[in-house]
């Protein structure tokens with residue numbers, strides 16, 4: 001069996017990373033839920049990410065990538081492996097005319113504001129989506145009919161096996177909240193291309209989008225946003241509401257009375273509470289409408305069925 005503390009020591013000694021053992025993950029998720037990770041590692045450079053992957057592979061440890069944690073439900077028992085945290089340590093952006101190279105950990109909102117300040121259009125509809133650029137690319141995050149795909153020029157990183165990855169957007173199949181080519185990639189940075197526009201106009205658009213989100217979404221409780229993807233021909237929220245589940249509670253978790261597609265942590269929810277509601281929704285919608293809901297939220301660690 002792999003000795004966790006030996007691997008943690010090796011990582012701290014050989015790579016430009018921050019390393020911890022037995023670190024709680026809950027504070028790093030928008031749900032504020034989740035047990036500890038055996039090893040926490042936060043590489044400080046793109047190169048360090050590659051080296052961390054080599055060490056993980058040599059020690060045959062499972063790992064998952066934690067961005068800003070806004071689309072995750074982490075088990076109460078935590079994650080018995082390595083958490084590769086790509087956020088503050090790997091963030092920053094540089095513009096060159098109408099293009100930007102952006103590190104994966106950069107907040108999407110930072111890119112929104114930086115681009116409009118430069119008089120560059122393309123990010124406005126994505127304003128208000130929490131999370132980082134890496135997570136947004138992996139999820140092909142989007143809103144109001146636009147996805148991050150539309151402004152992406154190329155994506156860079158490492159394959160899970162440690163090999164380098166760099167691909168042009170044209171060679172990547174961006175689907176609805178899924179990008180198969182990025183499933184086994186640790187994204188470290190990406191290039192984006194924008195159009196020119198007037199900053200004042202863009203600012204107004206962003207304010208409108210933020211106000212609309214505030215009106216429609218229950219933003220006063222921790223959540224992961226929409227738990228389910230939109231099924232073809234339906235809206236997940238409407239199906240859940242019609243199944244009579246709006247406001248339904250299990251433990252500290254509740255289906256939002258404002259937007260039934262959100263499951264909220266009302267204060268002391270466990271991952272098990274949220275998961276029980278997810279299963280209840282899936283079964284109810286299946287039994288009532290014959291529609292199989294697909295999860296948008298990513299589950300990390302072990303959950304009892």
Ligand SMILES: Cc1cc2nc3c(=O)[nH]c(=O)nc-3n(C[C@H](O)[C@H](O)[C@H](O)COP(=O)(O)OP(=O)(O)OC[C@H]3O[C@@H](n4cnc5c(N)ncnc54)[C@H](O)[C@@H]3O)c2cc1C
Pocket residue numbers: 030064065066067068069070071072086104105128129130131132133134135136137138139140141142143185186187188217219223224225226298
């Ligand atoms: C209130 C609220 C509203 C939301 N509204 C929207 C919305 O309108 N539209 C929308 O699309 N989403 C929405 N979301 C969901 C979420 O914000 C997005 O999916 C976001 O893009 C996830 O980014 P993240 O950095 O938080 O990723 P995380 O949650 O940390 O990770 C999500 C997935 O991406 C992977 N990942 C993260 N970083 C990397 C990386 N560098 N390389 C490879 N894989 C990586 C993770 O392993 C995981 O599989 C919302 C969430 C909340 C809480």
